[in-house]
Structures are given as C-alpha cells and as structure tokens.
Amino acid sequence: MAVSNKKNSSKHQDKEKEKLEKLFSENANGVRGQSPEGNKFKKPESIKNISRHRIWSRFVVILGVIVYIWYTAKDGKETSLAKQKEVLQQRGQSFPCDNEYLEEIESFSGCVPAKCGRHVSDKLVTANEADVLLKIAQRGISLGGSDGGASILDLHSGALSYGQKFINIYSLEESKKIFNAADLTVYKVVKSKIQHAIAEIFQIDFDSLHLTHPTFFSRLTNLEPKTEHDEYWHVHVDKVTYESFHYTSLLYLTDYGIDFDGGRLIFLDGPIEKPTNNVTLEPRKGRVSMFTSGAENVHRVEKVTKGTRYAITVSFTCDVSKAIKDPSVPKS
Ligand SMILES: O=C(O)CCC(=O)C(=O)O
Numbered sequence: 533m534a535v536s537n538k539k540n541s542s543k544h545q546d547k548e549k550e551k552l553e554k555l556f557s558e559n560a561n562g563v564r565g566q567s568p569e570g571n572k573f574k575k576p577e578s579i580k581n582i583s584r585h586r587i588w589s590r591f592v593v594i595l596g597v598i599v600y601i602w603y604t605a606k607d608g609k610e611t612s613l614a615k616q617k618e619v620l621q622q623r624g625q626s627f628p629c630d631n632e633y634l635e636e637i638e639s640f641s642g643c644v645p646a647k648c649g650r651h652v653s654d655k656l657v658t659a660n661e662a663d664v665l666l667k668i669a670q671r672g673i674s675l676g677g678s679d680g681g682a683s684i685l686d687l688h689s690g691a692l693s694y695g696q697k698f699i700n701i702y703s704l705e706e707s708k709k710i711f712n713a714a715d716l717t718v719y720k721v722v723k724s725k726i727q728h729a730i731a732e733i734f735q736i737d738f739d740s741l742h743l744t745h746p747t748f749f750s751r752l753t754n755l756e757p758k759t760e761h762d763e764y765w766h767v768h769v770d771k772v773t774y775e776s777f778h779y780t781s782l783l784y785l786t787d788y789g790i791d792f793d794g795g796r797l798i799f800l801d802g803p804i805e806k807p808t809n810n811v812t813l814e815p816r817k818g819r820v821s822m823f824t825s826g827a828e829n830v831h832r833v834e835k836v837t838k839g840t841r842y843a844i845t846v847s848f849t850c851d852v853s854k855a856i857k858d859p860s861v862p863k864s
C-alpha cells in the first residue's frame with residue numbers, strides 16, 4: 533500500500549511537474565507564435581482589428597479632404613454636359629448673356645437670344661451625314677496638314693494647313709477629288725439643320741442667322757506645336773477670337789475615348805481669372821454643340837493625348853455684311 537501510495541504520489545508529482553513545465557514554456561514563448569513581451573498586456577484580436585480599421589478610415593478621410601481641397605483650389609469643380617456614351621435628344625444650360633455681347637447683338641433684330649447658353653444634340657445629324665463629312669475632312673486635310681497638332685480645311689476660302697503655313701486647296705489639282713455635288717448637298721443640309729436648331733433653342737429668327745468666316749474642318753492630334761496655329765488648347769471667347777461670330781456650333785466627327793483621348797470641350801464658369809466650375813463635353817460622332825459666342829461661354833479644348841479628333845466648326849453671325857457663301861464644286 534505504502535509502495536502504491538509512494539508510486540501514486542510520484543505519479544502525481546510527475547503530472548504537476550509536467551503541468552508546470554507546460555505553463556512555464558507557454559509563458560516563455562508567449563501564446564503560440566506571439567512574443568513574450570506582447571503577452572504581458574496582450575489585446576484581443578478584435579480590439580486590434582478595430583483600432584487598425586479606425587486608423588485606416590481616418591487616413592482615407594484625411595486623404596479625401598486633401599485631394600478635394602487640392603482639386604477645388606486648382607481647377608474648381610467639374611460637371612459633365614455630355615458624356616461620349618450618352619445619346620442625347622437635346623441637353624443644355626441657359627444663363628444670362630455677357631453684357632458686351634448683348635449690347636452688340638441687340639442691334640440685329642430677330643437675333644437676340646431669349647437666354648444665352650450652351651446646348652448639345654446627338655439627333656440632328658445622321659451617322660451617314662457624319663461619315664460623308666468625315667471623308668471630306670480626311671481626304672482634304674491629307675492633301676496638306678500642319679507639321680504640328682492642329683490642321684484646318686476651310687472649304688469656303690480654300691485655306692488648308694500646309695507644313696507651317698496655309699495654302700489654297702483649290703490651287704491643287706487633287707482638290708477636285710475631295711468632294712462632289714452629292715457631298716456638298718450633305719454639307720448644306722447639315723448646316724441648315726444646325727441653323728434651324730440654333731434658331732429654335734435660342735428663340736431667334738432662322739433668317740437672321742448667316743454662315744460666317746471661318747467655318748472649317750479641324751483635325752487635332754498630339755503632335756508638338758510648330759506655330760501658334762497649332763496651339764488649339766488656349767482658353768478663349770469666340771467673339772474675341774473670331775470677331776464676326778454670334779452663335780458657334782461644332783459637329784464632332786470622331787469619338788472621345790475611342791478614336792482619341794483628351795480633346796474634350798471645356799467651358800469655364802465663374803471669374804475668368806479663377807474659374808470655379810468646368811463643364812465638360814465629350815465629342816461623339818454626329819454630336820453637335822451650339823452656344824452663344826460671347827464671354828458667357830469662355831472655353832478651351834483639352835490637348836489630344838492620343839489618336840485623331842475631327843470636327844467642323846460651323847459659325848453664324850447676325851451681321852449680314854459678314855455672311856459667307858456656301859462652297860461650290862471645283863470646276864474640272
Ligand atoms: O473643337 C471644339 O470643340 C471647339 C473649338 C473651338 O473652341 C474653336 O474653334 O473656337
């Protein structure tokens with residue numbers, strides 16, 4: 533019995549020793565995989581996750597505030613008038629006219645807009661019409677073209693960018709192949725549809741509007757500028773750049789984000805020295821933008837960063853003395 537008791541007590545002692553060793557080894561190593569120091573004031577995992585989550589969310593909020601302040605201080609906010617993917621019957625913004633513009637236009641009866649503004653429509657020009665006009669632009673400008681990023685072709689005056697200057701396209705024999713009578717009919721129909729739309733939107737008389745100079749095709753790329761004519765991205769007011777303009781329209785012939793990157797039309801609202809809101813228009817094939825040409829529509833074209841952007845500027849004046857004639861097919 534005594535032997536058995538001894539045996540039992542030594543078994544008991546062994547067990548106790550084993551327990552102590554286990555406990556000691558756990559304390560020395562920390563709980564599996566953790567440092568012994570971490571063990572002393574060990575936080576549960578859930579608390580650690582919460583504080584990590586808090587740090588991250590604070591970091592994200594602070595970063596957001598910094599980005600917002602930087603962004604608004606730099607360029608003001610940006611709103612979209614028309615995205616490339618949208619197909620718009622008509623969308624626009626109306627606002628009071630610039631005083632100088634209003635004073636001038638008031639001398640032309642039937643031509644004063646109910647309100648100034650900027651509008652866009654994807655339903656005026658058909659895909660086929662846009663294709664015909666794109667082909668004219670491509671064929672015509674390929675006979676010359678600027679050494680820099682901006683080339684123009686004016687079918688009315690014949691002006692075509694050529695290296696670092698302009699030539700008269702009608703002096704070239706190949707000019708006869710640029711467009712035929714049917715193409716010209718498309719050109720005139722499109723011009724007339726835009727004129728009707730402007731008259732309706734701004735509530736003026738169709739007959740008070742006259743096509744004016746310059747009305748031209750443009751091809752924009754990311755080539756380095758060689759002359760000031762290549763610098764198409766400057767902020768401007770059309771009435772100042774092209775004196776005779778009262779209503780500006782643009783028909784886009786290629787697609788933003790597909791045929792080219794960059795090249796959005798951007799209106800800058802707010803004080804001219806520090807605009808507070810950029811209103812962006814993404815070109816879409818067949819899309820027409822129409823806007824009053826005064827200082828209420830300060831704008832610029834973004835630099836094209838990739839690809840080729842084609843458009844036609846179709847401009848109208850209320851001053852009949854500044855009217856231009858439709859182009860005619862070159863004689864063979
Ligand atoms: O191409 C555009 O979107 C605008 C061009 C322009 O501002 C201009 O020709 O005056």
Ligand SMILES: [Fe+2]
Binds near residue numbers: 769770831
């Ligand atoms: Fe312009």
